[in-house]
Amino acid sequence: MESRGTLLLKAEGMSKFYGPVHALEDVNFDLYRGEVHALMGENGAGKSTLSKLIAGIETPTAGKLEFDGKPVVIPTPQVALKLGIAMVTQEFNSIPHMTVAENIFLGHSEMYKKGIYFDKHRAEKETRELLKLFDMDESINPAAKLSTLSVAEQQIVEIVKAVSYNAQMIILDEPTASLSNMEAQRLFQVIRDLKKKQVGFILVTHRFNEIFEISDRITVLRDGKLVLPGAPMEEMTEQSLVRAMVGREMVNFYGEKVENTVQHDEILRVEHLCGRGGFLKDISFVARKGEITGFAGLVGAGRTELMRAVFGADSYDSGAVYLDGVSLKKGSPRTSIKYGLSMATEDRKSEGLLLDLSLIMNTCYAKTVQKKGWILPHKSEKADTLKMAEMFRTKIGNIHDKGSSLSGGNQQKIVLSKWLLTNPKVLIVDEPTRGIDIAAKADIYTILKNLAASGMCVIVVSSELPEILGICDRVMVMKDGEIVKHMEISEASEERIMAYASLGRAAEKIDSEETMKA
Structure with a gap:
């Protein structure tokens, strides 16, 4: 086995208890100079807790730390920085x-x-x-x-x-969550340059491709406990990593294709939409019942801007949006919700949830838009909240707990629950699995497929191309505020989507040449 160099950090018996809750229990972890040590696990597994204990953001209940060969106590982030430990959060x-x-x-x-x-x-x-x-x-x-x-x-x-x-050591928490593939590669090059200077990295991420590309070793936590201690990446496969994280085999991550007998009639039509000061340019498309339509593109391509305009969260300059033949009022989410259009936004923390309000309020408040007045019967709210939690397998404690009390994956399930209670005809989900663990992703994929099978029209905006290819029936590729290509999923591949996302319509020539060669 290749020598790893000098030990930089050694954590032994790290534990953190919040009353009866054991967020982290007797975990050992180490980091060598000039390596990237990945830290993975489901939401709530203890990754963030361990990172915060090392960075001085939280104080351990038990355990000891050594840094650069010396015992240390890190009560604050300022002390961590003086030692040479920095943390870059989401x-x-x-x-x-x-x-x-x-x-x-x-x-x-x-x-x-x-x-x-x-x-x-x-x-x-x-x-x-x-x-x-x-x-x-x-x-x-x-x-x-x-x-x-x-x-x-x-x-x-x-x-x-x-x-x-x-800093001799940098903790990166989901560093590429908001980056395009090209931007992520630039970041990885920065990490490689710093590795040559013997800087050590702890990388917290849910993206498997990044783990295998940039990491040297991996530690996996599950339910606050250590299940895989510092395994070399060359010994790991995607399946063995999934098994370590969730404790079971997941043969088909994106789920089986759900057959449906729904007539795939047009339900949403967008005609010649222009807006955002000329950024969105003459966009037209249709979406159908019983299908999942994907929107792909690089960061800044205009996918989110388009969906916000369609939903009514933002106004637009010209064009029209029709839902089941009804022309929707632009700049009016209330009208959209009333007629059956809902949107789970990209930023669940600032736009999707009211973190300081209860889970029952977060689950039910969108439904109030469809009612006369804003107050629902308490019994109805409670029943709806419990029904949706069971449907989504959302891990909640008390329905009166704050939205901030949940992990990222469970917060995302609350956002989807909120919109499903409005009984939408069309559900737009923008980056539905960003920053959530693999098991929660699989749950959400199954739910989206089942919704489509039941006759709903689902639109998915995603920067993860395997996600687009794994769950969608067709894909629209955007670049610079335009739809530059529409593909059936049977025609799509990561390479073709990336070509159009990067080159726009200029990719047509390359695409046709490759097709002729084939």
Whole structure:
């Protein structure tokens, strides 16, 4: 076995109890210099808890840590940073209206003249030097407002911030959740460059392809306990990894094709839709009952913008949306819901859920839009909440617990439950499985297929091409605010979809040449 180099982190017997709940129990974990150690498991398995204990965000109930060969106690993130441990979370710890340089160096005391005045010139100069390490000094301006950067560039800034503290170890929590494949590859190159400088990484992700591409070893947690300790990636297969995570075989991850006898009649028609200041350009398409229609494309292609316009969350300049022959009022979600169009948005935390309200309120409040007045009988709400939890196999405690109390996968099931209670004719789901574990994904795929089999029209927006190919009947590919290709799923492949997503209609020539060769 290849030597791993110098041990950087050693965690022994790490446990975290919240009253009677054991979030983490007697877990051992280690990390070597210059390696990527993946940390996987279902939502609620303990991945985030272990990461937060190492980063000083949470305090362990039991266990001990060694860093760089010395015993350490890490009570706060500030202590972790001083040691050389940084964590980049899904929700960036950044200030959008400030510049790149300010975001990177605000926490550095040496950047303040006389301890009071922030040295903007020095911060921008040193930011530029740091960006050069990643060949990003030409594409990211240290003086630019962070809000003007793409999500991928903001992710790079978060890593640069960690490097500015001379971090020897960086924890990345779902780093590619909002990135296109191209942007993810740029991030991976940054990770590879830092590995050469002997920086160690803990990578928390649900994406199997990334695990096998970038990781050296993998640890799997299940129900707060260690089930696979630091296995070399070359010894793992996708099936053995699934088995470790969920404790059982999952032969067909996307589920069997569900046969239906529903007449696939047109239910949704979009005609010549233009909007968002000219970004959405003359878009027309139809979607049918009993089918799942997928929308693919790179980040920024316009998929979410199109769906928000169709649903009425955003207005548009011209064109029309028809649901079962009825012209829907633009810019009016209430009208859309009334006539049977629902949309589970991409960002479940800020748009899909009211995290501080109860599960019963989160499950039932969309249904109130269809009623006269806003109050439903409490018995009806309770029955609906329990019925949907059983249908989705949602792991809930008390129906009066807050939405924030659930794991990501269970939050997503609440979002879908909320919209299904409106009894929609058309259900739009934007990134339905982003940031959730493999078992919850399989549950959601089964539910979407069953909904289509029952006669519902389902529209899925997804950046995961295997997901599109695994559950959809047809796929629309978007680029720069246009639909550039419509394919039956039998004609589609990852390569063809990516060609149109990257090149737009220019891919037609390549596509026809390849077809002729075949």
